Amino acid sequence: MQDYQTFLQQKSHLVGSFGFKSIWLPDSMFDHQKYTADWTIRKGRGANFVDTGLGKTIIQLVVAHNIVRKTSKRVLILTPLAVAFQFVSEAQKFGIEGVEYSKDGRYKGEIIIANYERLHYFASQDFEAVILDESSILKNFEGATKNLITSFVKQVKYRILSTATPAPNDYTELGTSSEALGYLGYMDMLTRFFKNNEDTISPANIGTEWILKNHARENFWKWVSSWSLSVRKPSDLGFSDENFQLPELIINDHVVKNKQPLAVGGQMQLFAMEAKNFQQLRAESRATLEHRCEKAVELARSHDTSVYWTNLNDEADLIESLDSSARQIKGTMSIDQKEELLVSFSRGELKKLITKPSITAFGLNWQHCAHTTYFPTHSYEQWYQAVRRFWRFGQTRDVVADRICSDGQTRVLLSLSAKATKAAEMTAQLNRFLHQDYTISATPFSKPVQLPSFLCA
Structure with missing residues (x-):
């Protein structure tokens, strides 16, 4: 019976109210980085869909540092292979102390960097927050590793996802992010916003099992925008692109x-x-x-x-x-x-x-x-x-x-x-509904349960 209770706990989310006013934002950060970090800290549980090269690393480190200062507890940042040393280097550059790369579950710092493949060395109860760097990588892992990550995340108070490609092949992939953050579950999202795809000929729909319902499109993007922030360039947030021009x-x-x-x-x-x-x-x-x-x-x-x-x-x-x-x-x-x-x-x-x-x-x-x-x-x-x-x-x-x-x-x-083209449309829609609230309320079930007559005899 105890094993079953443990199973249920792993499937459930730690619930409550999250987010707080930011305590520290380095002056050396660019304006869009400060804005994104502040939004994330206030949200408590959210996704940063920030493009490559815009400073996701320092944003995550600043968010982690704020959580450490607020709670006096540790933060775990999970990264792909060989990315951890970039976090340590960036932390030194910005003067963020207590950042440590752990390969075996042993650590002394407050902000711990580890690879996804080494998560089994760590326990969720030892951390107040978990940040998933390049979170869309989750679908590349086999079942056991993916289950370990999702069950770990569900037991932690502050949860942050960070990726440049939240739903690169299929919009339904956003459901994985929502469920990890403790918002709408994947299957609930499908039922509310999607229908089966009957067009398998169009290049954009190859391999796509579900497509958005026409009448639910706007509400879907409002809902995603309520728990995520999408940034392809600083001007998406109203700031200058002057220092962020790409070569050809x-x-x-x-x-x-x-x-x-x-x-x-x-x-x-x-x-x-x-x-x-x-x-x-x-x-x-x-x-x-x-x-x-x-x-x-x-x-x-x-x-x-x-x-x-x-x-x-x-x-x-x-x-x-x-x-x-x-x-x-x-x-x-x-x-x-x-x-x-x-x-x-x-x-x-x-x-x-x-x-x-x-x-x-x-x-x-x-x-x-x-x-x-x-x-x-x-x-x-x-x-x-x-x-x-x-x-x-x-x-x-x-x-x-x-x-x-x-x-x-x-x-x-x-x-x-x-x-x-589909990915560009997603970014445009998320930016269109930036800062718009969309609440999904649970409908309480209050009717009495009536047993069938053969069970009442």
């Missing part, structure tokens, strides 16, 4: 010809056909693997520093054999081994890196690099996060992104373009 992003699409036409329905095709489902896309990737990898190495050869983004192990292995200056991050490596390679590349010691978007596309600042090769998939989030490692505020050079696909994968490029 040069996207080159290279189409490799597939010399082995796909077999559709068991029949070999006379001409190369466009891949339309997962099985065909996978077959297309395998059939053109060698030519795509050779093209990637050819394009990277003229750049001193570059990142190869791959999807398959065989792609990464072949590129590593073709480019002797490149090192590969493998899924089989230990966390420490992966981190060592990522830090080495971030410091400029390693010139060429081979990795997957699912492993290292989040949170890392690679403005020292201005070239990348990319094998596109239908995931807009992976594409956006991968290219924004380089193309971000603070980059001084134009960034070249070489996307390489086969002639049977061009539908993927259309999908990415449509999803980019």
Whole structure:
């Protein structure tokens, strides 16, 4: 019985009233950073949908410092791999003390930085707040890790989510954020605002099971704006963009010809056909693997520093054999081994890196690099996060992104373009309803429960 009670506690949210007036905002912060930090502190539980390079790191550290000063209790900040050292460096820059990176659950500081993969070393009751850096990364974890994170968060008073891509592929992903913060549950959100998608042809709707109800669109965005703050540039909040101008992003699409036409329905095709489902896309990737990898190495050869983004192990292995200056991050490596390679590349010691978007596309600042090769998939989030490692505020050079696909994968490029438009629409809607309240009230159930007659006998 005790085990079941524990299970129920893990499923429930710690409830109450949250947020307080900010105690300290550094003068050296930009105006939009001060505004976002102050909003977050007053909210107590909220999401910062702030774009890359706008200062999410210092915003999170200032929020954590305020909570420590208010409560005299600890704050845990969870980050992707190799991002923790950036938090420690930023804390030193702004004079925020008590920030410590823990790899094993042992610590003495007040603001503890840890990787998501090491959360099992920590206990929720030891922290007054938890901040999830690059929170959209949650869906990349396997079930056990994801469940551990969500159950941990539910037991902590102050909860902050921070990401540049809150719902990159599907608006329903916002339900994960809402549920983690203790607002509307994922299934409740679907019932209230969404309907089943019957249009699976439009590029923007590929792989999308749910779409917004027409009559609920405005209320949906009002509701999301009630617990989140979206910032793509300082002017979204009424401040100057003067110090936040991006260099040019040069996207080159290279189409490799597939010399082995796909077999559709068991029949070999006379001409190369466009891949339309997962099985065909996978077959297309395998059939053109060698030519795509050779093209990637050819394009990277003229750049001193570059990142190869791959999807398959065989792609990464072949590129590593073709480019002797490149090192590969493998899924089989230990966390420490992966981190060592990522830090080495971030410091400029390693010139060429081979990795997957699912492993290292989040949170890392690679403005020292201005070239990348990319094998596109239908995931807009992976594409956006991968290219924004380089193309971000603070980059001084134009960034070249070489996307390489086969002639049977061009539908993927259309999908990415449509999803980019969809992401821009989301930002516009969230900014439109900035500061507007939208309350969902629970309807009390007051009717007496009437048992069926056969149970009353």
